[in-house]
Amino acid sequence: MTVLEMAAPTKERPQQHRRVAPERAGGVSARRKWQSAYLRRLAITDTIIVAAVVFLAQWWRFGSDADVVDGEAFGHFSYTALSFALIIGWFAVLRVFRTRSPRVIGSGPEEYRLIAVGTLRLFGLIAIASLLLHLEIARLYLAVAFPMGLTALIASRWIWRRVIARERARGEFRTAVLVVGVRGAVVDLARNLERDDAHGYRVVGVCVPGYGGDVGEVVTVNGRDIPVLGDEHSVTDAIEQVGADTVAVTASERFGPERLRTLAWDLERDHVDLVVAPGILDVSGPRLSMRPVAGFPLIHVERPRYHGAQKFTKTTFDIAFSTVVLAVISPVLLAAAIAVKLTSKGPVLYKSERMGLDGQPFPMLKFRSMVQNADSQVTALMKENEGAGVLFKMRDDPRVTTVGRFMRRYSIDELPQFVNVLRREMSVVGPRPPLRREVEMYDDAVSRRLLVKPGVTGLWQVSGRSDLSWEDTVRLDLSYVDNWSMMGDVMIVAKTLKAVVGSDGAY
Structure with a gap:
């Protein structure tokens, strides 16, 4: 969730009569x-x-x-x-x-x-x-x-x-957040803020505008109960009660600009940060810019760019990186090919039809990690499917060979896909290569995955790999399509090396 810091207006402030609170030992x-x-x-x-x-x-x-x-x-x-x-x-x-x-x-x-x-x-x-x-x-x-x-x-x-x-x-170095907004928006924001401990946010309480429920009511987020501390007028008291050092406002239409401005002034005196969630999911910071118009801070969302200089840079990186990688790992490729050929019947390479840029089919190359004609056994194994959506996943798939299981653990079976990159069918980093049956079930939103080339690795690879649900896979792919950058690609490649070495989420 993108959270934008709200700048305090420069207008003259009216006199406030509320006592300035001292800094809290447990929060700020x-x-x-x-x-x-x-x-x-x-x-x-x-x-x-x-x-x-x-x-x-x-x-x-x-x-x-x-x-x-x-x-x-x-x-x-x-x-x-x-x-x-x-x-x-x-x-x-x-x-x-x-x-x-x-x-x-x-x-x-x-x-x-x-x-x-x-x-x-x-x-x-x-x-x-x-x-x-x-x-x-x-x-x-x-x-x-x-x-x-x-x-x-x-x-x-x-x-x-x-x-x-x-x-x-370990629970240290955290930002204690009080979330303010309507109940549904509060739960969504809290869930996204706490999606990863590394982000450092912990929601310690919520305030719901117009709330008139009983004292002690809670909202449950990721299995944890978060107390509801009142309505929009209870924010300052709630801060002192739970020791929050940041207030996050979402779905702020119930506030109005005057109330939100007054809240900003109150929090500034107490050295508490105010952040406002604009309600835009999976949009990276570089695509967002604040433009004051007639005294209103408007958030401008830039359109994703898939052509021009950025496309040329990405293509150049793909070709150069894949060439170097194939040269360096050529002994590994040779050893894997020999191991596959000597331990099971069938071809060394498995060609799987995948859908590429603009929905064009192409043969994706992999070292064969299953027995020959494994595709014909999918129907019989469908009742054991552990995947969601249209994905077939099975942790102990009987079709996988002994060599194939080792290659899958360290993603060695996917190394021939760098040849697909040199053939301009794939990119080093991109969305997960979809099957034809997946694409046939896409709605308008999910079909945005086809605006860029599929990747050898991507956000899905460094965020859980086979452990991801269908919904999470789609969300990560769409996030990449809308926000990709060269620096982001380099970071994903670095994280992929760590995920592969640790065999995280691979089976």
């Missing part, structure tokens, strides 16, 4: 405490990495000799002075681009993107300055500092993200 102050400690550790880590990389680059290029930079504008100065200036500038850029903002820490792709953009801007500025000021800066010095520094910074943030994820799994 607890969040501030762990965030401040975490941000200090990030700052220390960034400083150590930047300093180490810059001086390593200097040593790599010049050794222990202190060389000098020639420049017409500034005369001669040492590389040690330049290194100190680069360290200060790099650290300043990370701060200017808000890479340690509480809004992005632990967020993954957005945090990495800000670090990459800031670092690129810094070294681009250095290149321009050296050209305009005729500074003779050694290219190897910068060529070592730039990639090593960027890689080390992103790697350190990834490690810190793992630390946060581990703490959140």
